[in-house]
Amino acid sequence: MADYKHILVGLDVLEDGADRVFEHACQAAVENDARLTIAYVMNVPEFTTLERMDPQGAKELKQEARENLQQFHAKAEERGVNNVASIVDKGVPKKRIISHLSKEHNPDLLVIGQTRGSRFYQLLDGNTSNAVKKKANCDVTVVQMNDEPVKA
Numbered sequence: 001m002a003d004y005k006h007i008l009v010g011l012d013v014l015e016d017g018a019d020r021v022f023e024h025a026c027q028a029a030v031e032n033d034a035r036l037t038i039a040y041v042m043n044v045p046e047f048t049t050l051e052r053m054d055p056q057g058a059k060e061l062k063q064e065a066r067e068n069l070q071q072f073h074a075k076a077e078e079r080g081v082n083n084v085a086s087i088v089d090k091g092v093p094k095k096r097i098i099s100h101l102s103k104e105h106n107p108d109l110l111v112i113g114q115t116r117g118s119r120f121y122q123l124l125d126g127n128t129s130n131a132v133k134k135k136a137n138c139d140v141t142v143v144q145m146n147d148e149p150v151k152a
Contacts, residue, residue, distance in 0.1 A: 002139060004032040008107035010097050013040045013068035014061065017145025021113035022072055024143045026079045028109065035083040036076055037105050040069050041093040102136055110136055113145040 009025035011018045022038070029036040042065065051058040066088065073086040089096050102110060 002108070004028060004034045004108040004139075006035045006037070006105065006107045007032070007109045007111060008037045008039060008101060008105050009111040010039050010041065010093065010101070010113075011069075011072065012093075012113065013065050013072065015113070015145060017113055018068075018072075020145055021111060021143045022075070024141065025111040026076050026081055028111065028141075029076070029081045030079060033082065034108070035085070036081045037107065038069065038072050038076065038084065038086040039089060039097070039101050039105075040065060040087070041089045041091060041096045041101070043093055044090050045092065098136065102138065106138075108138055110138055110140045112140065112142055114142050 007025055007029050009021060011021055025036060025038075028034065042062070047058055047062070050061065069086050069088065073084055076084045087101075089101060091100070097110070097112070
């Protein structure tokens with residue numbers, strides 16, 4: 001196992017499977033006595049559409065995301081991670097993780113989650129975890145967020 005000093009975990013704090021990704025990152029941070037940065041990238045295209053359709057709903061969702069991120073931050077400290085930071089970023093998650101967050105924070109390890117979305121969606125939009133794995137300049141761990149079978 002590599003010796004990691006800084007772990008960046010990209011969480012979709014609004015997804016149920018985020019706990020699995022978070023627990024994996026926390027365990028790695030504790031085992032390595034590493035700094036942990038918890039990052040949530042607010043998907044701007046999706047939120048922009050929601051804001052047009054339901055401004056109050058979008059506001060509530062943003063607030064829920066911030067609160068969930070704060071809860072993850074507190075849980076990391078409870079689990080013994082000594083140095084925790086949390087950030088909210090905006091943009092397209094795979095692009096922001098690769099082009100901005102990993103460069104700005106310079107982690108030794110990126111931990112991200114993968115849902116098994118439909119093959120059609122992955123063909124149209126691409127897969128965030130695969131894009132990050134290909135372009136990251138550090139080790140990447142992909143954690144399966146759910147037990148759903150791959151949908152055709």
